[in-house]
Amino acid sequence: MKKLFASLALVAVIAPVWAATQTVTLALPGMTCAACPITVKKAISKVDGVSKVVVTFEEREAVVTFDDAKTGVQELTEATEGAGYPSSVKN
Template sequence: MKRTGIILAGAFALGLAVIYPGGYLPTAALAASATAQDEQTTVFDIENMTCALCPVTVKTAMEAVTGVEAVDVNFDKKNATVTFDPSVANVETIGIASTNAGYPAKARD
């Protein structure tokens, strides 16, 4: 019975996509395009990174902030490059997330 319900729901969703050409995919594509234009990238200097696991912890903490799109942590340079939506997140909140995880982060000017 469950399989029949799933098949019917899938067929219904596909039918809506055919009937309504402005369906979810174009809207999502437009939203992604708008987001890409509104992104901001900031480099943070990170303290206390001493082992190979430290960058993972910093990345996880920063990615947990709503609005953060990408985090690239460089262990050798002791920094993190963060791409985020400034209408949702800000530099201070991202730095605090890393600091609360034990790795104080300061945005470069």
């Protein structure tokens, strides 16, 4: 039992080391006006773990920096879709 608690304590200490900052570019083809990026940025910024969002109308994309221990691409695309702008990872 002591080994179990020691292992769990070790995992709790090491786990934050596994977290990493990630950056993803999302394609947002549904943005049709210069005001759309404001709505998209607000929606993505509300996702826990997001540290930076740059949305450009001309490119119709969002470059998002986030903590992958707190969120992921699925949550980001769900946020844009919820705001009325479906997105996908841009290759």
